[in-house]
Amino acid sequence: MRAFVFPGQGSQKVGMGAELADASTAARETFEEVDDALSQNLSMIMREGPEGELTLTENAQPAIMANAIATLRVLQRDFGVSLVDHGNFVAGHSLGEYTALCAVGSFSLSDTARLLKLRGQAMQAAVPVGEGAMCALLGADLEKAQKLAEAAAEGQVCEVANDNDPTQVVLSGHAGAIERAIGLVKDFGIKRGVPLPVSAPFHCSLMQPAADAMAEALAETPPGGLDLPLYANVTAAPVDDPAEEQRLLVEQVTGRVRWRESVLAMREAGVEHFVELGGKVLGPMIGRIDRDAATSSIITMEDLETLAKELTS
Template sequence: MRAFVFPGQGSQKVGMGGELADASAAAREVFEEVDEALGQKLSAIMREGPEDQLTLTENAQPAIMANAIATLRVLESEFGVKLSDAGGCVAGHSLGEYTALCAVGAFDLATTARLLKLRGQAMQAAVPVGDGAMAALLGADIEKATALAAAAAEGEVCEVANDNDPTQVVISGHKGAIERAVALVKDHGIKRGVLLPVSAPFHCSLMQPAADRMAEALADTPPGPLALPIYANVTAAKVSDPDEERALLVEQVTGRVRWRESVLAMRSDRVESFVELGGKVLGPMIGRIDKDAATTSLITLEDLEAFAKENG
């Protein structure tokens, strides 16, 4: 069985989607529809920058989604490979879970763009700039990261945000606590701690105001039926029920991204290959989680053509 997976924040870069848009009307239509839904020329920021505008959470989230969905639409319309026929399930990393839901028809493209714009704005507004931070712990497994976070908290929030793979865990919380954690890494047998260039402490309890805003938004625009099941970030379990998934999307704002566990769950459910659409971030993580899992990243027209030839 094959899983289609969708990248999260950090995979954005100036120029993203430009080649596809130049080559395919299907891709251009995606970017135009997202621009219209948001009332802004997001496609111009994606193509030309400036980088600091693209990196803004409220722009990066819909931009990464738009790029991945454009890649999927080109695969489906130009090369005749339908996701629902070629795949058995989907998953996405953080905002990528929304992209995955768009890919399986639970949200239409315009709704997904608006939800991600709001999600980015709400996450940014939840904590004053400078009060929160995140750090990647390199050479850390989940047990070491959890122990470090507990030791560094000292009454502040310091929580595991992303369990990415066996060698990388991300922590999130109050700036002071995260800085203490980085200073303590060696004491906990962790190779290195690196502060991340993010504008807010995502996926921790400080994000509760953003979770509340997403609960309201998702009550108004709930997901519809899913063409394929999705593996949810916060449970690392397969979900097919739209109401269950809606509740999990709200939890996801403050909850841990259980990516490593999600990949292992898909592997135990007989997923043999993973296809990442619109990025090359998750494939390497999956390889570190299970070296026997086959991974493919589809970014360029050439990637799509090669994949279609092999799977036509």
């Protein structure tokens, strides 16, 4: 069995998608469709920068999605490989869940781009710049991370945002609480706490205004039927009901990304091969979660050609 997975924020970089666009009409048309949907030349920012503009949450989220969907469409149109024929499940890390829904026909590409633009804007607006922060805990499991978060909170918000793999957990909350958490890591047997260069404290209760904004947006543009089941971030369980997924997407804004548990659940369901489209972030994470899982991270035309041969041989 196989799962196609889609990366989240942090996987953006200037030049992303340029090789695909130069080599494939399918990729070019994908980027043009996103530009049209947003009334913005996002593809130019992706190709040429500046990096500061690409890193803005409202640009990074639709850009990462566009790059992954372009990769998928090249696989489908140029190499004749259908996601439905060769996959059993999909999943995405944070914003990647929207990409996954687009990949299985639950959202149109234009709607996905608009929803992610709004999501990025709403997340940025939820907390004034400087009031929130995030940090990655290296050498931490979930139990250690939760105990550290409780100790560092001191009446402020300090919560587990991402349970990425057995060696990396991310905390999110008030800047002061995150600073305290970094200072306390050794007391909890954690190797290191690293501040993350983010503009807002994602996936914690401070994001409630953004969750409210997404509830409104998703009421107007609800997900449709899914061609394949999706493993949702906040439940680490498969979903194929659009109404349930709509609710979970709202919950996801403030909820924990249960990536480690999602991968283990997919393995338990029989997934042997994970294909990451449009990034090289989730593949290594999956390898740390389960060394026996086969992973492919697909970015270039050469990667796509190799994958297509593997899937069709």
